[in-house]
Amino acid sequence: MDHKSKLLQRIKDHEAVVGVVGLGYVGLPFAVEKAKVGYQVIGIEQNPVRAQKVNRGENYIGDVKDEELRQLVVQGKIRAETDFERVPEMDVIVVCVPTPLTKNLTPDLQYVERVTREIAKRLRPGQLISLESTTYPGTTEEVMLPILESSSLKADQDFFLVHSPERVDPGNKRYTTRNTCKVVGGVGPNSLEVGVAFYSQTVEKVIPVSSAKVAELVKIFENTFRAVNIALVNELALLCDRRD
Ligand SMILES: NC(=O)c1ccc[n+]([C@@H]2O[C@H](COP(=O)([O-])OP(=O)(O)OC[C@H]3O[C@@H](n4cnc5c(N)ncnc54)[C@H](O)[C@@H]3O)[C@@H](O)[C@H]2O)c1
Numbered sequence: 001m002d003h004k005s006k007l008l009q010r011i012k013d014h015e016a017v018v019g020v021v022g023l024g025y026v027g028l029p030f031a032v033e034k035a036k037v038g039y040q041v042i043g044i045e046q047n048p049v050r051a052q053k054v055n056r057g058e059n060y061i062g063d064v065k066d067e068e069l070r071q072l073v074v075q076g077k078i079r080a081e082t083d084f085e086r087v088p089e090m091d092v093i094v095v096c097v098p099t100p101l102t103k104n105l106t107p108d109l110q111y112v113e114r115v116t117r118e119i120a121k122r123l124r125p126g127q128l129i130s131l132e133s134t135t136y137p138g139t140t141e142e143v144m145l146p147i148l149e150s151s152s153l154k155a156d157q158d159f160f161l162v163h164s165p166e167r168v169d170p171g172n173k174r175y176t177t178r179n180t181c182k183v184v185g186g187v188g189p190n191s192l193e194v195g196v197a198f199y200s201q202t203v204e205k206v207i208p209v210s211s212a213k214v215a216e217l218v219k220i221f222e223n224t225f226r227a228v229n230i231a232l233v234n235e236l237a238l239l240c241d242r243r244d
Pocket of ligand 1: 026050170
């Protein structure tokens with residue numbers, strides 16, 4: 001069986017080992033979601049306090065239910081590490097690290113770059129890497145792809161690479177990770193196929209788009225749309241206050 005067919009089979013049978021890099025607001029709920037449907041989840045979290053908490057089943061994120069995390073840890077379904085040594089065991093690696101702005105308001109990609117270099121050192125054929133962090137259009141193809149291919153493995157043939165932005169609205173009772181549409185863009189058709197298969201296991205509607213860049217733009221557009229709406233409502237609230 002080729003790399004893609006083997007990975008697709010492991011994803012569909014829920015036998016894939018899922019790595020989650022960065023166990024914060026995005027990464028920890030994601031890890032729990034995947035472990036709940038049977039995947040073996042290995043988290044990589046550089047903050048040792050957070051990693052220890054996860055391994056004791058102690059939740060520190062609002063959207064995660066304490067008891068759910070505890071049970072998954074007791075069952076051996078989730079384990080957190082502080083280094084990248086177990087990357088070769090992972091079939092899927094989901095990157096959820098911070099993407100802040102520098103003081104000059106340019107994108108600060110140091111976390112994404114550092115994590116990608118660590119993955120590249122240990123990359124093996126048949127792995128899917130997905131970037132979920134919010135970032136500018138081009139990051140997956142122009143920043144991650146060359147670092148990963150420096151391993152001498154070829155994207156879309158030996159390994160698969162997608163961008164799938166995290167779109168969850170923390171605290172929202174109506175829209176959860178399961179019923180919020182998930183956008184996926186790959187660096188090629190094989191990556192897209194594997195990415196869509198992976199996310200379809202836990203999300204009701206997955207929307208494939210034509211490239212990783214398009215998926216990145218979707219998220220930037222959504223954040224801009226939200227910011228404009230918040231500003232509009234704030235202005236209206238000020239106006240209403242004055243008319244009171
Ligand atoms: N919080 C949200 O509601 C939300 C929603 C959508 C998208 N996002 C995006 O998702 C990304 C992650 O956001 P977040 O809110 O989860 O951030 P967070 O700060 O809560 O979590 C990030 C985690 O990554 C860890 N980390 C940093 N560098 C690491 C490394 N080299 N190796 C391993 N772990 C490392 C940090 O210790 C931290 O625990 C950002 O790009 C953010 O913009 C966030």
